[in-house]
Amino acid sequence: MIKSVRTSRLIIIVLLLFVAAEVADIIYSSDIKYSLQTYALNRSILKKQKKxxxxxxxxxxxxxxxxxxxxxxxxxxxxxxxxxxxxxxxxxxxxxxxxxxxxxxxxxxxxxxxxxxxxxxxxxxxxxxxxxxxxxxxxxxxxxxxxxxxxxxxxxxxxxxxxxGAGISTDPAIGEPIYGIEGDYLFSVTYDKSESFNTWFIVIPLLLWSIVVAMIVLLVNRMASWL
Missing domain, CATH: 3.30.450 (Beta-Lactamase)
Known part of the structure; x- marks a missing residue:
């Protein structure tokens, strides 16, 4: 009975991780990653300006x-x-x-x-x-x-x-805007979407999929021990 409960919890965890990995993969494959990268850039600039x-x-x-x-x-x-x-x-x-x-x-x-x-x-x-x-x-x-x-x-x-491929523009109508510590417009970021996007964002889906695979192996081994 205890083994069954633990296995059920493990299955639920695997399913949740699978969904999270799928969502992370979708985000990485979409244009959302550019907005997230711009947000991270803006935060970094503001942090330096505050210091x-x-x-x-x-x-x-x-x-x-x-x-x-x-x-x-x-x-x-x-x-x-x-x-x-x-x-x-x-x-x-x-x-x-x-x-x-x-x-x-x-x-x-x-x-x-x-x-x-x-x-x-x-x-x-x-x-x-x-x-x-x-x-x-x-x-x-x-x-x-x-x-x-x-x-x-x-x-x-x-x-x-x-x-x-990330570029810079002083036209607010082009790219994604960056704002300074006073809330004033600084510049816009442009992205060459034909370039590979090898930043820290790719770590999240890779890490989640690695955990999913490891959990599936653990689940299979546990179920095999019952046979």
């Missing part, structure tokens, strides 16, 4: 002792999640990444848009300021290179884990 905003607030609170917190600033941005630029009295004072050019003075036309182009890199910009100091947080979004080959290609920052 950067916290850093800006910390630096602003210590703006009169800024020389003493430069080392801490470098530590805060060492992960590459964001870069910080500081202007004092409309002159560039410090920045955490010298691999791209920054204006010596905060040209209003340069930092007004939520997305800026710095040395071929598209970055999401947010700021914290008063009449004297201007702190700007830059989150790297898209990398462009002067040369292209099989190894070096333009694309999203690697930390986002975007699939091959």
């Amino acid at each position: 950067g905003s916290g850093c800006l607030k910390n630096l602003y609170d210590n703006r009169y002792e800024l020389d003493q917190v430069i080392e801490r600033l470098s530590r805060n941005t060492s992960s590459g999640e964001y870069n910080v630029v500081h202007y004092r009295n409309n002159r560039l004072n410090l920045w955490t990444d010298n691999s791209f050019d920054i204006p010596v003075s905060p040209d209003s036309s340069y930092f007004t848009d939520p997305i800026i182009n710095a040395g071929g890199r598209l970055m999401a910009a947010s700021s914290f300021s008063d009449s004297t100091d201007l702190f700007i947080c830059l989150v790297n979004i898209w990398n462009a290179y002067p040369i292209e080959n099989d190894i070096i290609r333009p694309g999203f920052d690697e930390s986002f884990g975007m699939p091959p």
